[in-house]
Amino acid sequence: MKTKKIMLLYISICFFVLSLLSVSFAYYQKSQSTDITLETGEINLSISFYLDDMVIDETSIYYDQATKSYTFDITDEEVLNHISKVKVMVHVDTDIALKMRFKLLQSYVVTRTYHITEGETIPPYTRIIQIPNHSDTYYPYSLFKKGWANTLILGDDGYLYVKDTLLKGDYVIPLIEGGLTYYGQSHQTFEETGYVSFNLIVEVVQSNRYEAIWGINASFYNS
Amino acid sequence: MKKKWIILLLILVLLSLASSTYAWFTYVQRKSLVSFVSNDISYSFEINDEPVMINMLIDDLVYVDFEDDILNNHSNELENIVSIQTFEVKLSPSAPYSKVEFDIEGLNQLGLIPIIVYQTEIEPFNFHAYLLSIIDSIQEKEAQMTSIHAHNEQMIVALNEKILSPGESLTYDIYLLGDYDQAAVIGDYKDLTYNLLISLRLSTNLGD
Numbered sequence: 002m003k004t005k006k007i008m009l010l011y012i013s014i015c016f017f018v019l020s021l022l023s024v025s026f027a028y029y030q031k032s033q034s035t036d037i038t039l040e041t042g043e044i045n046l047s048i049s050f051y052l053d054d055m056v057i058d059e060t061s062i063y064y065d066q067a068t069k070s071y072t073f074d075i076t077d078e079e080v081l082n083h084i085s086k087v088k089v090m091v092h093v094d095t096d097i098a099l100k101m102r103f104k105l106l107q108s109y110v111v112t113r114t115y116h117i118t119e120g121e122t123i124p125p126y127t128r129i130i131q132i133p134n135h136s137d138t139y140y141p142y143s144l145f146k147k148g149w150a151n152t153l154i155l156g157d158d159g160y161l162y163v164k165d166t167l168l169k170g171d172y173v174i175p176l177i178e179g180g181l182t183y184y185g186q187s188h189q190t191f192e193e194t195g196y197v198s199f200n201l202i203v204e205v206v207q208s209n210r211y212e213a214i215w216g217i218n219a220s221f222y223n224s
Numbered sequence: 225m226k227k228k229w230i231i232l233l234l235i236l237v238l239l240s241l242a243s244s245t246y247a248w249f250t251y252v253q254r255k256s257l258v259s260f261v262s263n264d265i266s267y268s269f270e271i272n273d274e275p276v277m278i279n280m281l282i283d284d285l286v287y288v289d290f291e292d293d294i295l296n297n298h299s300n301e302l303e304n305i306v307s308i309q310t311f312e313v314k315l316s317p318s319a320p321y322s323k324v325e326f327d328i329e330g331l332n333q334l335g336l337i338p339i340i341v342y343q344t345e346i347e348p349f350n351f352h353a354y355l356l357s358i359i360d361s362i363q364e365k366e367a368q369m370t371s372i373h374a375h376n377e378q379m380i381v382a383l384n385e386k387i388l389s390p391g392e393s394l395t396y397d398i399y400l401l402g403d404y405d406q407a408a409v410i411g412d413y414k415d416l417t418y419n420l421l422i423s424l425r426l427s428t429n430l431g432d
Contacts, residue, residue, distance in 0.1 A: 007227075007230065010231070010234065011234075014234055014237075030265075030425060030426065030427040031265045031267065031425070031426045031427075032423065032424060032425040032426070033269060033276070033423070033424055034278075034421060034422060034423035034424065035271075035276045035277060035278060035279070035280055035421075035422050036278065036279050036280070036419060036420075036421050037279075037280045037281075037282055037309075037419065037420040037421075037422060038279070038280070038281050038282070038417055038418070038419055039282050039283075039285050039307075039336070039400060039417060039418040039419070039420065040281070040282070040283050040285060040416070040417045040418075041283070041285050041286070041287065041402070041413065041414050041416070042283055042284040042285060042286060043283065096283050096284040097284055097286050097305060098286075098301065098304035098305045100301075166301060166304050168304060169284055207286060207305065208299065208301040208304050208305055209286070209288060209292075209293050209298075209299040209301040209302065209304075209305050210299070211299065212292075212298060212299055218298075219298060219299055219300050
């Protein structure tokens with residue numbers, strides 16, 4: 002009986018000591034874990050067109066469904082769709098580094114309207130004009146004004162390649178901010194008005210894949 | 225009589241154990257002017273300057289071509305596309321000297337190329353050069369991946385040897401890339417996900 006009691010006492014003591022030990026170790030050890038899920042990054046790209054601060058889209062009267070392009074006046078600064086009021090914003094939300102290129106699709110059309118003289122009717126004369134290169138403030142061979150200071154490289158394919166890589170982040174890029182008026186000729190006999198049919202292609206690619214996708218090599222960006 | 229001695233001895237043993245254990249974590253010495261109190265291990269564990277949560281999502285994994293992008297870096301974009309996760313453990317200034325032990329499960333998954341970088345002195349750090357130094361002159365891709373895995377294990381060992389002093393921090397990076405060719409074997413790489421389980425254990429330098 003006595004032996005049993007002593008055994009019981011030993012066991013109780015052991016439990017007590019063990020419980021103390023575990024408490025002390027728990028106090029001196031800290032641990033935590035985190036389960037990380039890895040997945041591929043996504044890219045979201047959108048383009049918005051504005052006239053002054055008004056958004057215009059495919060439902061706008063300035064959008065031509067047949068040619069899939071916007072029409073902006075280039076000669077009359079008073080009209081609502083004058084090129085000086087055009088703003089194009091590109092929104093890029095990317096989880097990964099990107100290379101970006103874009104192409105301005107633009108056709109400048111000037112119409113010469115003759116003043117009707119007595120007994121004489123001359124039909125209007127319409128022609129497509131080429132825009133010479135202006136300063137660096139404007140896109141090459143365009144009346145559209147750059148809204149962005151990033152260095153651009155004009156490729157043989159007509160695309161403008163953005164030199165710097167866009168790193169992971171959220172970008173709102175003012176690609177176009179206004180434009181230059183084309184001053185047509187105005188005489189006693191005729192008057193010129195003009196417009197530009199315009200649209201834009203913007204492409205982005207995972208920054209290490211431009212060689213494979215766009216067919217250009219790394220030295221292109223150092224040119 | 226004997227029974228009393230035994231009980232007395234047991235009580236003494238018990239008291240001695242209890243007092244030493246107690247002193248281990250809340251040693252309190254009261255004197256007339258000062259008191260000393262040992263401190264708990266308090267620390268912060270952050271990933272990219274954000275507190276580490278139980279579950280986290282990293283969604284900037286990029287797949288690369290092993291030869292074009294890793295070995296040759298044709299596009300010069302490897303530094304830009306690699307996903308970099310910076311882990312930092314910072315010990316509180318009031319905490320005792322502590323050992324840090326990391327365990328990272330899931331580093332050797334097919335299609336995933338993780339590279340642990342634990343270093344503080346190489347500035348500026350060139351990831352491509354660092355990666356090439358790991359695979360060095362090895363020719364076969366399989367052997368190159370084995371070398372990367374061995375490197376990661378070495379880094380974990382090095383991390384786990386570190387003893388942090390109060391207020392000190394330990395920082396390491398995990399560079400992550402997807403292997404396009406390996407992923408293609410598994411399925412559509414755009415839908416693939418990988419899981420890493422990162423465990424951290426801190427214990428007092430003398431306590432374990």
